[in-house]
Amino acid sequence: MAQTVFAPWDEPAEKPLIRFRNVTKRFGSFVAIDDLTLDIFEREFFALLGPSGCGKTTMMRMLAGFEDPTAGAIELAGEDIAAVPPNKRAVNMMFQSYALFPHLSVYENIAFGLRRDKRPKADLDDRVAEMLKLTRLEKFARRKPHQISGGQRQRVALARSLAKAPKLLLLDEPLGALDAKLRQATQFELMDIQEKTGTTFVIVTHDQEEAMTVASRVAVMDEGRIMQVATPERIYEAPDSVYVADFIGEVNIVSGRARAIGDERYAVEWQEGQTPLIAASERPFADGQPCHLALRPEKVAIHAEQPSDIDNAVQGKILDIAYLGNLSTYHVEVPGGQVIKAQTANTRRISRRSYTWEDTVWLSWTPTAGVLLPE
Amino acid sequence: MQRLVLIAVPYAWLLALFLVPFAIVFKISLSDIALAIPPYTPTLDDGLATFFAALDFENFTFLASDDLYWKAYLSSLQIASVSTVLTLFVAYPIAYGMARAPQEWRPTLMMLVILPFWTSFLIRVYAWMGILSQEGFLNQFLLWTGIVGQPLTILNTNIAVYIGIVYTYLPFMILPIYAALDRLDGSLIEAAEDLGCSRFQAFWLVTIPLSRNGIIAGSFLVFIPALGEFVIPSLLGGSQTLMIGKVLWEEFFNNRDWPVASAVAVILLLILIVPIVLFQRNQQKQAEQDA
Numbered sequence: 211m212a213q214t215v216f217a218p219w220d221e222p223a224e225k226p227l228i229r230f231r232n233v234t235k236r237f238g239s240f241v242a243i244d245d246l247t248l249d250i251f252e253r254e255f256f257a258l259l260g261p262s263g264c265g266k267t268t269m270m271r272m273l274a275g276f277e278d279p280t281a282g283a284i285e286l287a288g289e290d291i292a293a294v295p296p297n298k299r300a301v302n303m304m305f306q307s308y309a310l311f312p313h314l315s316v317y318e319n320i321a322f323g324l325r326r327d328k329r330p331k332a333d334l335d336d337r338v339a340e341m342l343k344l345t346r347l348e349k350f351a352r353r354k355p356h357q358i359s360g361g362q363r364q365r366v367a368l369a370r371s372l373a374k375a376p377k378l379l380l381l382d383e384p385l386g387a388l389d390a391k392l393r394q395a396t397q398f399e400l401m402d403i404q405e406k407t408g409t410t411f412v413i414v415t416h417d418q419e420e421a422m423t424v425a426s427r428v429a430v431m432d433e434g435r436i437m438q439v440a441t442p443e444r445i446y447e448a449p450d451s452v453y454v455a456d457f458i459g460e461v462n463i464v465s466g467r468a469r470a471i472g473d474e475r476y477a478v479e480w481q482e483g484q485t486p487l488i489a490a491s492e493r494p495f496a497d498g499q500p501c502h503l504a505l506r507p508e509k510v511a512i513h514a515e516q517p518s519d520i521d522n523a524v525q526g527k528i529l530d531i532a533y534l535g536n537l538s539t540y541h542v543e544v545p546g547g548q549v550i551k552a553q554t555a556n557t558r559r560i561s562r563r564s565y566t567w568e569d570t571v572w573l574s575w576t577p578t579a580g581v582l583l584p585e
Numbered sequence: 586m587q588r589l590v591l592i593a594v595p596y597a598w599l600l601a602l603f604l605v606p607f608a609i610v611f612k613i614s615l616s617d618i619a620l621a622i623p624p625y626t627p628t629l630d631d632g633l634a635t636f637f638a639a640l641d642f643e644n645f646t647f648l649a650s651d652d653l654y655w656k657a658y659l660s661s662l663q664i665a666s667v668s669t670v671l672t673l674f675v676a677y678p679i680a681y682g683m684a685r686a687p688q689e690w691r692p693t694l695m696m697l698v699i700l701p702f703w704t705s706f707l708i709r710v711y712a713w714m715g716i717l718s719q720e721g722f723l724n725q726f727l728l729w730t731g732i733v734g735q736p737l738t739i740l741n742t743n744i745a746v747y748i749g750i751v752y753t754y755l756p757f758m759i760l761p762i763y764a765a766l767d768r769l770d771g772s773l774i775e776a777a778e779d780l781g782c783s784r785f786q787a788f789w790l791v792t793i794p795l796s797r798n799g800i801i802a803g804s805f806l807v808f809i810p811a812l813g814e815f816v817i818p819s820l821l822g823g824s825q826t827l828m829i830g831k832v833l834w835e836e837f838f839n840n841r842d843w844p845v846a847s848a849v850a851v852i853l854l855l856i857l858i859v860p861i862v863l864f865q866r867n868q869q870k871q872a873e874q875d876a
Contacts, residue, residue, distance in 0.1 A: 313797075
């Protein structure tokens with residue numbers, strides 16, 4: 211049975227739900243958003259990921275209507291929404307602080323938006339009950355926000371923002387206040403709810419793991435610009451800049467000069483007196499062009515003896531071992547002083563570890579393990 | 586032991602400066618007027634048996650039978666309530682403006698609210714006489730602009746009393762409301778707008794309910810002292826301004842009837858206990874909410 215893959219961004223005929231067109235936002239002389247163009251499609255779970263101050267929150271606030279773009283246009287379902295005030299937009303937001311009304315019960319918080327629409331009483335009751343059920347809060351309907359736990363408050367905030375069935379739901383660091391375990395559970399809950407309601411979600415987060423888990427596509431931002439928009443797999447496996455490679459997960463960056471040695475194969479001169487590293491790349495490089503080889507630690511293997519039949523093998527000395535329980539990361543100093551991290555899964559119990567500090571070891575990886583990036 | 590000492594200090598203070606004076610006033614209210622020093626009988630010099638035998642509730646029955654007194658109480662309640670509401674309407678926009686002002690301006694604005702306290706209360710009330718009188722600044726200004734043809738009679742009316750009370754007690758209303766609004770999380774207003782409220786609806790449904798404790802605290806801080814107010818009605822009010830504080834003063838100094846004056850004071854205190862208890866309860870509730 212062929213399963214259709216959800217990828218509206220690959221369909222040229224598909225109309226985006228949200229379209230940022232050359233949007234710039236300045237606060238005084240500070241440029242928060244710099245000439246940004248982006249399409250977000252219906253039913254997407256879209257993550258804006260970046261360090262604090264990269265402009266991701268500003269983008270969200272512009273979608274909600276709390277900020278106006280200085281230049282450019284934002285379209286929602288084909289219409290420019292610049293002139294529409296926040297209370298008239300079919301967009302709801304879940305605030306980072308949750309912003310629950312402390313003087314209203316859970317029920318009244320969820321009903322708040324519906325009451326503004328002047329819905330008939332029975333209709334309103336049904337909708338609130340539906341939302342309470344969706345977020346498993348039936349038992350807490352009469353409580354005030356300060357009488358429930360952080361995780362429950364988070365769900366009230368979600369229920370409240372979903373109650374009006376918005377076209378677009380904005381989530382501003384929605385899980386920031388939860389502890390790690392609850393956070394993971396809630397991530398899956400969010401995905402589940404997104405799927406059930408079919409609402410388009412845009413989530414702002416600085417937690418890359420969170421973005422990778424929940425999102426259909428991730429936009430990595432820096433200083434008001436989008437560095438890369440792609441699915442989580444592509445962002446991780448095929449970053450198109452050193453910034454993105456470095457921001458997402460752990461990475462070793464080996465700098466050198468490229469030299470073509472075959473069809474989409476390059477030798478990287480990285481250290482004088484050392485065998486060049488072999489890397490495959492679809493992206494063309496000129497001979498002598500400075501380049502960076504981005505190599506994920508889990509794709510680097512570690513051996514006691516020099517391995518044969520492999521293109522890249524480098525000798526080094528173990529400086530440090532980070533034991534993470536399920537994984538161990540070895541920090542290996544290679545000729546020239548650079549430290550390369552190699553990660554192995556601890557599939558057996560730790561009783562007999564093969565390597566220890568100061569051991570001389572060999573690192574190896576295949577030509578396709580790394581990504582060759584330009585300057 | 587240390588605990589006991591710590592608790593004993595405030596209790597001793599209350600006992601010496603509140604309960605003992607109150608007991609004395611209460612005793613005088615049960616006495617009879619006399620041409621003597623002090624101007625009442627009995628005193629403890631008469632011996633304990635005669636002393637207790639001579640005490641009675643005669644003055645309280647007198648207060649109940651003479652309608653001057655209960656009218657004065659009612660009129661005081663009315664003037665205090667109306668001025669509290671007026672003060673609230675003047676203070677709320679000021680407090681709101683202060684809370685929304687840029688952070689660096691707030692200490693200055695706060696200073697401006699407190700600044701009048703640097704001048705004596707009495708002098709400030711006298712200043713209002715200069716403003717409100719027939720030839721005062723206000724009338725001169727109104728005549729000059731041509732808004733009125735005849736000078737307005739404001740001084741020595743209840744209007745002047747309202748102006749005086751609102752002016753004097755304004756900071757007591759502004760500060761608690763400002764404190765409540767200052768703590769208000771701005772994202773709540775944004776959330777209300779996001780969920781479909783207009784600016785006004787968001788104000789009415791979120792800002793007002795969340796500043797409720799400030800409004801209640803401020804109202805009591807104005808109402809309680811305004812009820813027994815004496816200086817403002819006697820300086821700015823007219824002959825028809827009837828307030829219990831003024832009646833009390835006249836009984837005491839003009840009639841030299843200490844027992845009746847004390848009875849008036851005891852009844853005033855009983856009336857005030859209700860709002861004071863309510864005020865305490867509000868403060869306690871707020872403290873619990875903050876915890």
